[in-house]
Amino acid sequence: MRFLFAILLIAATGFALRADDEDARRKVAAGNEMFRDGKFYQAAGEYDQAHFLADDPILRCNALQQKREAFRQAGLLAAEFDTIEDLLTRYAGQCDFAALTAREYAIADAYRKGHRDPEFWSLRWIPWLNGPDRSIDMYHKVLARAPFAAAAPAARLQLAYLLDDDGKTDDAIEQLRLLIRDYPSSPQYKFALLGLGELLYKRSQSGDGDGRIAAEAATLLARFKKEFPNAPETAMAERIRLQAMDARAKQLLGTARFYARNDRSAAAAKYLGTILREYPDSQSAPEAERMLVELDEAYTPDPFRPEEEPRHAILPARRLPPQPMPLLVAPDNSNGKYLLPVYDLRVGRVEEENQK
Numbered sequence: 568m569r570f571l572f573a574i575l576l577i578a579a580t581g582f583a584l585r586a587d588d589e590d591a592r593r594k595v596a597a598g599n600e601m602f603r604d605g606k607f608y609q610a611a612g613e614y615d616q617a618h619f620l621a622d623d624p625i626l627r628c629n630a631l632q633q634k635r636e637a638f639r640q641a642g643l644l645a646a647e648f649d650t651i652e653d654l655l656t657r658y659a660g661q662c663d664f665a666a667l668t669a670r671e672y673a674i675a676d677a678y679r680k681g682h683r684d685p686e687f688w689s690l691r692w693i694p695w696l697n698g699p700d701r702s703i704d705m706y707h708k709v710l711a712r713a714p715f716a717a718a719a720p721a722a723r724l725q726l727a728y729l730l731d732d733d734g735k736t737d738d739a740i741e742q743l744r745l746l747i748r749d750y751p752s753s754p755q756y757k758f759a760l761l762g763l764g765e766l767l768y769k770r771s772q773s774g775d776g777d778g779r780i781a782a783e784a785a786t787l788l789a790r791f792k793k794e795f796p797n798a799p800e801t802a803m804a805e806r807i808r809l810q811a812m813d814a815r816a817k818q819l820l821g822t823a824r825f826y827a828r829n830d831r832s833a834a835a836a837k838y839l840g841t842i843l844r845e846y847p848d849s850q851s852a853p854e855a856e857r858m859l860v861e862l863d864e865a866y867t868p869d870p871f872r873p874e875e876e877p878r879h880a881i882l883p884a885r886r887l888p889p890q891p892m893p894l895l896v897a898p899d900n901s902n903g904k905y906l907l908p909v910y911d912l913r914v915g916r917v918e919e920e921n922q923k
Contacts, residue, residue, distance in 0.1 A: 595613070598633060611634050632662075635647055638650055652671075654667060671708070673718075675709055676718075714749070727762060740770065743766065746759040760790060761804055764785075764788040771784060782811075813850045816855070820839075820855055823836075839859040894910060
């Protein structure tokens with residue numbers, strides 16, 4: 568009796584499985600018909616139901632692939648991205664991993680450039696009723712899944728920019744560190760060096776107890792100048808390096824003054840020597856040298872000090888173009904001298920000269 572019951576149970580289970588797969592195939596067929604009619608959003612819903620009903624893993628994977636394509640045709644990039652994530656999580660062995668992750672990178676780029684899916688499909692005709700910006704989330708996910716894809720260096724650099732714009736400076740710094748470490752041969756490496764040095768300097772302005780952040784910023788920017796001496800950004804990098812160096816030297820000078828006030832000359836001299844040895848062209852160097860002469864009679868100052876380089880960009884001065892005014896004198900401003908306004912008869916000639 569038990570044997571017969573087991574046979575009936577297996578037969579019933581097999582029939583249920585076949586029935587589920589048949590239902591799934593009917594949903595796929597309905598989705599295909601809608602897809603051919605251009606009803607891509609509705610087709611995606613049919614494919615989603617087919618994926619839910621199917622028991623055969625190949626049928627489930629194919630239904631999800633068709634759902635992704637339907638969302639792509641509908642222009643719903645965030646929905647397509649989520650479907651790709653589902654595909655790669657469930658059926659990575661049955662998918663074209665490189666092609667799908669490349670598509671994820673492309674979708675994240677599109678979102679960074681301003682694409683937004685409509686919040687509600689039925690109200691998609693309202694231009695301002697769009698979903699949120701998901702570019703940061705998308706970049707995080709695809710970089711975690713395919714960190715060494717061809718598009719990864721550019722994506723990590725863009726993610727750092729987005730995080731910085733969002734006020735997440737520490738997260739942006741981490742992304743730039745990863746870029747420098749993992750992609751030293753990429754075109755984005757140069758911008759990562761410059762960006763990291765600039766962000767570290769900015770970070771040091773909001774709190775840098777021991778001055779290490781400013782010191783690292785100065786080191787990175789000096790490295791940028793050494794590796795890319797002819798880059799158009801080198802002058803800017805050098806100015807930021809000088810500012811970071813000044814910040815670090817100022818912190819060391821403050822520590823030296825503290826020890827000098829407390830009669831600890833040896834400790835003060837150590838910090839002053841660090842300034843003169845490591846930051847000789849900083850703005851604190853002359854004061855450090857003066858203090859060291861007072862603390863250590865055996866110290867002989869350097870008679871030659873390099874000329875201080877500008878810390879800010881020097882913009883060329885240009886004369887403003889002439890702006891002829893047709894009205895020279897208004898009667899109200901002539902103390903009763905003129906009853907009618909006085910006009911400049913040369914206005915037309917000046918304009919003609921400016922156009923030549």
